Amino acid sequence: MTRLLPGLGLATVATAVLLAAAPALTAAAPALSPLVVALLAGAVVGSALAWSARRGTPDSGATGRAAVGPAARFLAATAPGTSWTARHVLRAGVVLLGLQLSVGDVLDLAWRGLAVVATTVAVTFAGTLALGRWLRVPRDAALLVATGFSICGAAAVSAMTGVLDRFPGRRREEADRSDAVAAALALVALYGTAAVVVLPWLAGLLGLSDAQAGLWIGASVQEVAQVVAAAGSLAGATALATATVAKLARVALLAPLVATVGAVRSRRVARTATTEPGRDDGVRRPAPVPGFMVGFLAAVALSSLGIVPAPVLDVAAALTTALFVAAMFALGLGVDVPRLVRTGRRPLLLGACSAVVVAGTALAAVLVLTP
Template sequence: MLEKGNRANTLHGILLIALFSFAAFYIAEIPVVRRLSFSPLIVGIVLGMLYANSLRNRLPETWVPGIRFCTKQVLRWGIVLYGFRLTLAQVAAVGVPAVVVDLIVVTVTILGGVLLGRLLKIDRDTALMTSTGSAICGAAAVLGAEPVVKCEGYKTAIAVSTVVIFGTLSMFLYPVMYRTGMLNGMTDTEVAVYTGSTLHEVAHVAGAGNAMDPTDALGIAGTATITKMIRVMLLAPVLVIMGFVLAGRRKESGGETGKRRIAVPWFAFGFIGIIGLNSLLQSLCGVETVREIPLNGTIEYVDTFMLTMAMTALGTETSLDKFRQAGARPFVLAGLLYVWLVAGGYFVTKYVVGML
């Protein structure tokens, strides 16, 4: 990708995406955008899509390798560094009930999404990407799955769009449900686990949790975020399992000949390794939160910028024509998964937390 002779043109493509990403960070700080909890990642893909549908044809083809570099290598390193946001201590802090609820929600959402995708006659890649985003952590999960599924960029963008729409809706819906008494049948702990295990993005969970419990006096905001982080940790094992399953299917369909090649997402193991390292650093530094670990805030900022670059690059590969080709079915799928998360997640949380 950065071979000698083509290095300058590739760097031009990377620089273009970096400039868009800087703009995304600036826009994300605008008060109205911040109130909507639109992260730089979401702003980045929107900017990329605007570019794709306006000035994309004027981009020199020699710059394209730089854009693809951002959607591949930069993305993988961004997922690895995402582990600096998490620690194993977070799992112990909320206990077994949150882990069990997260496992049920993630498993049923992915498997149910793939099955619904078949019934709706949606292509397998789009259904799998949409289900993974709904199941784990929204856009970040879709980005993590992209190198494993190996689908076209526009399918990734469609999956991201669906989780952004329904995740943002949830961020406003859950506080309304809480304030109007619709969640009175739950304890504060159950409300927190329910919120963390069913909302799409980490930002959505934080926004909803703070709206319900601004000072965290009831423990809703903190426990909801921790429950969500446990769900994020499930990204690595899900990607590994996904790699083995997809490799087997490609072999059966004749997509590969000779020795079977398993698409093991090695960056997922790096993600797990970083979580372990972060846990060790937290212990050695004797701090209560990961943000207090020296340089952790800087690393998180760099990581967010790298993921924003990846999202922006994917956006530049996505035109409205490709959305039209996909039709409304992916959004119907995401809507059905959303109903399951809101309604099914409620009963799963009540049952599991009540039993354990």
């Protein structure tokens, strides 16, 4: 615990500052999620510290030992706590996210709306993975982009990151994973913000009804804040209500998607351990369904039963945001911004393709399945 305290303190202070600034940021950019802001803030701080650490280490002096500057010492002191935050606090946030979802809300869409949502999620996830392979985007990056665009933006990326963290790799692979998380969140923010402007305009141009427009927006826009901003720009309350329920239906698919990916990765680890020489001893196969996703489903069940008082749900929602902000800031500290900029063209193109796929699939499904 002593080793964790500096990093936990840094994450706590950063979370308090970011949450205090959230109202002003929301007023300036309603479609920008606090989670993305926290990730960007962490990336800026982490990159600045890493740059200062590199400048302070080359001198060896008379002792033959490399001089370690204050930035390097600060990074070494905070790393255990921020790594713990990025892993465990993130999973706690995913569990509490389940309290914001109930089965009854999802069923309000009826079978046509649910079919639109399920079709959009399946086609977007599979299509983005296929496009990622075609564009030669790293596997983890393509998986995170596919999850964020098909389900619920930053929260879905966070949940899938928790699955990937259960399969640790070499140090270079861990660094690439941090960059992949940053890229996926940046793409969600970029193309989701564009959708806030473009989709309501297209809905009016196509002559969609309020219910159709709301369903299209809820089934295709990434972040909850972006869905509210887009649907809220349309006249009438029907579009906003339909969009919100459709978004909740997409969130409900987070658990089976994450569980499926976890099971596939678990089998792959076991297969590698049994087929490669020297890899079959001491290899622990992770559980097919992550424990935090079991907690997520339990939270959904509690919310669906209606036994959790409304004040408790309000506190849980605020705590969920705080936990995600802390985790995103901690993840951002490990992002190498210069390398992300140098290698970001392919993920940027993948995000554009995924945005077209999710919007096009949802629109086609709405036109075919709804009157």
